[in-house]
Amino acid sequence: MKKILIIGAGRSSSALIRYLEENARKFGWEITAGDRDLTLVQEKVAPSTCAIALDIFNEQQLNDEIQNTDIVVSMVPARFHPVIALPCLKYARSMLTASYESQEMSEMAHKAKSQGILFLNELGVDPGIDHMSAMRVINRIREEGNALLCFETFTGGLIAPESDNNPWHYKITWNPRNVVLAGQGGPARFIQEGTYKYIPYHRLFRRTEVIEIEGFGKFEGYANRDSLKYIEKYGLQDVPTVYRGTLRRPGFCRAWDVFVQLGATDDSFTLNNTEDMTYKEFINSFLYYSHEDPVKTKLYQYMHIDQDSDVREKLEWLGIFDNTKIGLKDATPAQILEHLLCKKWALEPGDKDMLVMWHKFIYKQKGQEKPTLLTSSLVVTGDDPVNTAMAKTVGLPLGIAAKMILTGQIRLEGVYIPTIKEIYEPILQELESYGIGFIEKNMEWNGE
Amino acid sequence: MKKILIIGAGRSSSALIRYLEENARKFGWEITAGDRDLTLVQEKVAPSTCAIALDIFNEQQLNDEIQNTDIVVSMVPARFHPVIALPCLKYARSMLTASYESQEMSEMAHKAKSQGILFLNELGVDPGIDHMSAMRVINRIREEGNALLCFETFTGGLIAPESDNNPWHYKITWNPRNVVLAGQGGPARFIQEGTYKYIPYHRLFRRTEVIEIEGFGKFEGYANRDSLKYIEKYGLQDVPTVYRGTLRRPGFCRAWDVFVQLGATDDSFTLNNTEDMTYKEFINSFLYYSHEDPVKTKLYQYMHIDQDSDVREKLEWLGIFDNTKIGLKDATPAQILEHLLCKKWALEPGDKDMLVMWHKFIYKQKGQEKPTLLTSSLVVTGDDPVNTAMAKTVGLPLGIAAKMILTGQIRLEGVYIPTIKEIYEPILQELESYGIGFIEKNMEWNGE
Numbered sequence: 058m059k060k061i062l063i064i065g066a067g068r069s070s071s072a073l074i075r076y077l078e079e080n081a082r083k084f085g086w087e088i089t090a091g092d093r094d095l096t097l098v099q100e101k102v103a104p105s106t107c108a109i110a111l112d113i114f115n116e117q118q119l120n121d122e123i124q125n126t127d128i129v130v131s132m133v134p135a136r137f138h139p140v141i142a143l144p145c146l147k148y149a150r151s152m153l154t155a156s157y158e159s160q161e162m163s164e165m166a167h168k169a170k171s172q173g174i175l176f177l178n179e180l181g182v183d184p185g186i187d188h189m190s191a192m193r194v195i196n197r198i199r200e201e202g203n204a205l206l207c208f209e210t211f212t213g214g215l216i217a218p219e220s221d222n223n224p225w226h227y228k229i230t231w232n233p234r235n236v237v238l239a240g241q242g243g244p245a246r247f248i249q250e251g252t253y254k255y256i257p258y259h260r261l262f263r264r265t266e267v268i269e270i271e272g273f274g275k276f277e278g279y280a281n282r283d284s285l286k287y288i289e290k291y292g293l294q295d296v297p298t299v300y301r302g303t304l305r306r307p308g309f310c311r312a313w314d315v316f317v318q319l320g321a322t323d324d325s326f327t328l329n330n331t332e333d334m335t336y337k338e339f340i341n342s343f344l345y346y347s348h349e350d351p352v353k354t355k356l357y358q359y360m361h362i363d364q365d366s367d368v369r370e371k372l373e374w375l376g377i378f379d380n381t382k383i384g385l386k387d388a389t390p391a392q393i394l395e396h397l398l399c400k401k402w403a404l405e406p407g408d409k410d411m412l413v414m415w416h417k418f419i420y421k422q423k424g425q426e427k428p429t430l431l432t433s434s435l436v437v438t439g440d441d442p443v444n445t446a447m448a449k450t451v452g453l454p455l456g457i458a459a460k461m462i463l464t465g466q467i468r469l470e471g472v473y474i475p476t477i478k479e480i481y482e483p484i485l486q487e488l489e490s491y492g493i494g495f496i497e498k499n500m501e502w503n504g505e
Numbered sequence: 506m507k508k509i510l511i512i513g514a515g516r517s518s519s520a521l522i523r524y525l526e527e528n529a530r531k532f533g534w535e536i537t538a539g540d541r542d543l544t545l546v547q548e549k550v551a552p553s554t555c556a557i558a559l560d561i562f563n564e565q566q567l568n569d570e571i572q573n574t575d576i577v578v579s580m581v582p583a584r585f586h587p588v589i590a591l592p593c594l595k596y597a598r599s600m601l602t603a604s605y606e607s608q609e610m611s612e613m614a615h616k617a618k619s620q621g622i623l624f625l626n627e628l629g630v631d632p633g634i635d636h637m638s639a640m641r642v643i644n645r646i647r648e649e650g651n652a653l654l655c656f657e658t659f660t661g662g663l664i665a666p667e668s669d670n671n672p673w674h675y676k677i678t679w680n681p682r683n684v685v686l687a688g689q690g691g692p693a694r695f696i697q698e699g700t701y702k703y704i705p706y707h708r709l710f711r712r713t714e715v716i717e718i719e720g721f722g723k724f725e726g727y728a729n730r731d732s733l734k735y736i737e738k739y740g741l742q743d744v745p746t747v748y749r750g751t752l753r754r755p756g757f758c759r760a761w762d763v764f765v766q767l768g769a770t771d772d773s774f775t776l777n778n779t780e781d782m783t784y785k786e787f788i789n790s791f792l793y794y795s796h797e798d799p800v801k802t803k804l805y806q807y808m809h810i811d812q813d814s815d816v817r818e819k820l821e822w823l824g825i826f827d828n829t830k831i832g833l834k835d836a837t838p839a840q841i842l843e844h845l846l847c848k849k850w851a852l853e854p855g856d857k858d859m860l861v862m863w864h865k866f867i868y869k870q871k872g873q874e875k876p877t878l879l880t881s882s883l884v885v886t887g888d889d890p891v892n893t894a895m896a897k898t899v900g901l902p903l904g905i906a907a908k909m910i911l912t913g914q915i916r917l918e919g920v921y922i923p924t925i926k927e928i929y930e931p932i933l934q935e936l937e938s939y940g941i942g943f944i945e946k947n948m949e950w951n952g953e
Contacts, residue, residue: 119575192721242774244771245775250794251775252786252789252790253777253778254788254790254792254794255838257766257768257771257791259705259707259766260767260768285777318705318707319708320703321599323692325691326692327689329701329733330701338700341702342702342703343702343703345712346697346702348698382833390703
């Protein structure tokens with residue numbers, strides 16, 4: 058009887074747990090799900106699953122649990138994966154994550170290989186399904202003998218139109234800390250028409266482009282981290298444009314940029330006296346001093362926000378000019394903003410989220426004069442605030458990959474991301490049976 | 506016979522060396538000056554001084570030299586002081602620096618005390634003379650029974666009017682790396698009318714204020730690092746406004762902000778292909794792609810720089826739109842910018858620099874209704890590109906402090922900055938004999 062250990066029962070784990078529980082019945086697996094917070098796990102698992110309180114910093118317990126399983130799915134925040142990877146290497150257990158492959162994880166490739174195990178990262182939605190679905194198209198274009206000229210890909214975790222009732226057209230469907238810190242940690246990098254481009258964080262949310270998906274309306278995209286590192290991973294060394302982006306509804310980025318400009322997304326220092334601070338005082342601490350102008354007036358003047366700008370409605374709706382006490386001690390600006398947004402952008406009962414992915418490929422067919430534009434889009438809607446589109450698109454590929462390893466369909470050893478056909482093809486096929494499928498459109502490219 | 510060891514013979518060491526050599530003749534001291542670059546030391550010392558090649562990472566050599574001296578003056582970059590401090594602790598030798606007291610240095614206080622030695626930091630101009638001259642006035646105001654309401658202080662290392670022949674009104678008179686990185690490393694922090702204020706780096710150069718010094722014209726000041734940490738050091742816990750700033754000539758900051766906005770001052774990552782890159786391509790790597798607009802047009806549009814803006818003249822004068830090859834391998838944006846500025850903003854033969862310091866105090870006298878505004882200003886002009894105002898104002902206080910320790914005038918033990926009367930009073934008095942004296946002006950404060 059094969060055993061699976063799931064570590065972390067946060068926001069995105071519900072679909073993963075359900076998928077593995079369904080398959081456990083079929084294949085006779087035994088599932089253990091652990092989290093620091095036992096109640097959180099208990100709420101999410103079926104009676105057949107063993108729910109445990111698991112502290113990954115309890116070395117003895119972590120070692121025991123990993124030794125006692127066949128495969129590990131780590132759903133903890135990305136920076137903690139190496140803590141779990143060490144005993145996985147020790148006891149030769151494969152591990153799956155939905156997080157970006159860190160330098161630390163990459164460096165374990167040799168050890169993983171020599172232990173005959175697989176560390177498979179970036180197996181969620183972004184990163185994850187984006188890699189798989191893009192590589193499927195890229196490989197097909199090339200197998201047909203065409204030359205790829207441009208690859209752009211955008212993903213957004215958004216709110217479904219029927220649940221969209223705030224002026225930001227956004228609610229929190231994943232780790233709220235990452236929502237606030239999005240775009241930090243080095244400039245966004247990509248290559249466009251053969252020229253390397255770099256956008257610093259404080260300019261990122263003003264360098265957007267508009268994307269329209271038939272039936273779902275318009276979105277705006279901003280550059281997502283370092284696209285350059287995927288050039289090698291995807292084998293795109295000869296492609297002049299490679300760009301990864303993040304989607305929001307139009308108008309979001311310009312308003313969010315106000316917080317970036319203020320310094321209100323900074324997580325590197327704690328503010329003085331946050332315990333007694335109101336949200337209005339929080340905003341005021343980033344503004345010039347005046348003994349006349351109210352905080353709101355100062356902000357609008359400082360940021361050049363006109364009276365008819367929709368940015369005003371967004372900011373005022375958040376309550377940032379209220380005299381409400383924040384109530385956090387020794388908090389960073391980012392922590393205060395997260396605290397506010399978790400309340401304002403919370404999913405309400407009945408709310409459905411929406412995961413949107415959009416790829417753009419431009420390629421030249423042999424003998425044809427004009428290049429072809431191919432777009433490929435995916436829209437997944439959640440069931441409710443727990444079974445979200447985000448949880449499905451993160452959890453299902455992880456679950457399918459776990460199944461494929463346990464059943465011997467994947468036999469790789471080392472550290473990988475799912476850009477390899479033998480990984481992405483069966484996962485994409487099974488995802489389609491869950492309604493997660495891409496719609497492709499082909500047209501002649503007009504050069505714009 | 507007492508011995509002095511000077512480590513580091515860079516830009517600001519000339520006046521220090523000369524001062525100590527003069528006093529060595531009088532007091533019979535023996536001076537050793539060491540630098541990685543022996544030629545650099547040899548150029549700067551008199552025949553009576555022993556010039557040596559000294560690598561601070563050669564532990565044996567560093568230990569030997571420190572054991573063989575009575576006092577150490579460290580002129581190396583701030584991050585290397587702890588390397589020198591360790592053997593100083595071991596052999597119980599006092600050490601002086603002109604750098605900000607780092608966390609690492611502060612934590613040596615207990616050990617220094619138990620060894621009976623003194624580590625005296627922030628003993629140059631800014632930090633240094635600013636502390637000394639401000640504390641002298643603050644203590645006098647308080648000794649007279651007055652209440653201090655506001656303390657602001659500004660310093661700038663600039664170019665003298667007679668040598669000012671470029672549109673930036675700026676040349677490099679200190680560490681060029683620090684010129685490019687100025688303002689980075691956490692938000693600027695200060696307190697204004699009782700409210701804590703924080704300015705992120707990407708807003709710093711647009712939050713300037715204008716200062717006029719009689720006979721020297723107008724300057725603009727931007728907030729300098731963390732002013733809050735001096736509240737305790739200066740004993741200003743009851744003062745509602747405490748602000749430290751840096752001075753430039755008007756217009757500098759707005760133009761410099763273009764580089765900040767682009768991301769061209771970033772030192773955290775290396776650009777691709779810098780070896781073959783031109784300055785125009787460097788600028789273009791931060792701009793949007795266009796197959797029509799020239800780089801210059803794109804920059805002006807992106808940064809909203811009007812046709813009649815003096816920012817254009819400043820940028821074009823630097824040659825950032827030229828097709829000149831940069832010629833640096835694997836360089837960060839900051840390194841490329843430094844490389845360019847070192848050429849364009851170099852002191853020419855005959856050039857004189859100018860060090861400007863300006864303090865503002867507002868205080869209330871007992872029984873008086875209206876507060877008093879007291880300003881205190883210092884302007885020092887250099888002799889030539891080697892004996893700069895910067896070198897004098899950094900080197901002389903260091904030299905005087907070294908003399909005071911060797912002659913037993915200072916008998917402190919531990920880690921200090923010169924905010925203590927027994928340190929600053931004799932130093933300020935001797936500085937006056939070198940023409941480094943403050944001019945005070947008193948007037949009724951009109952509340953603006």
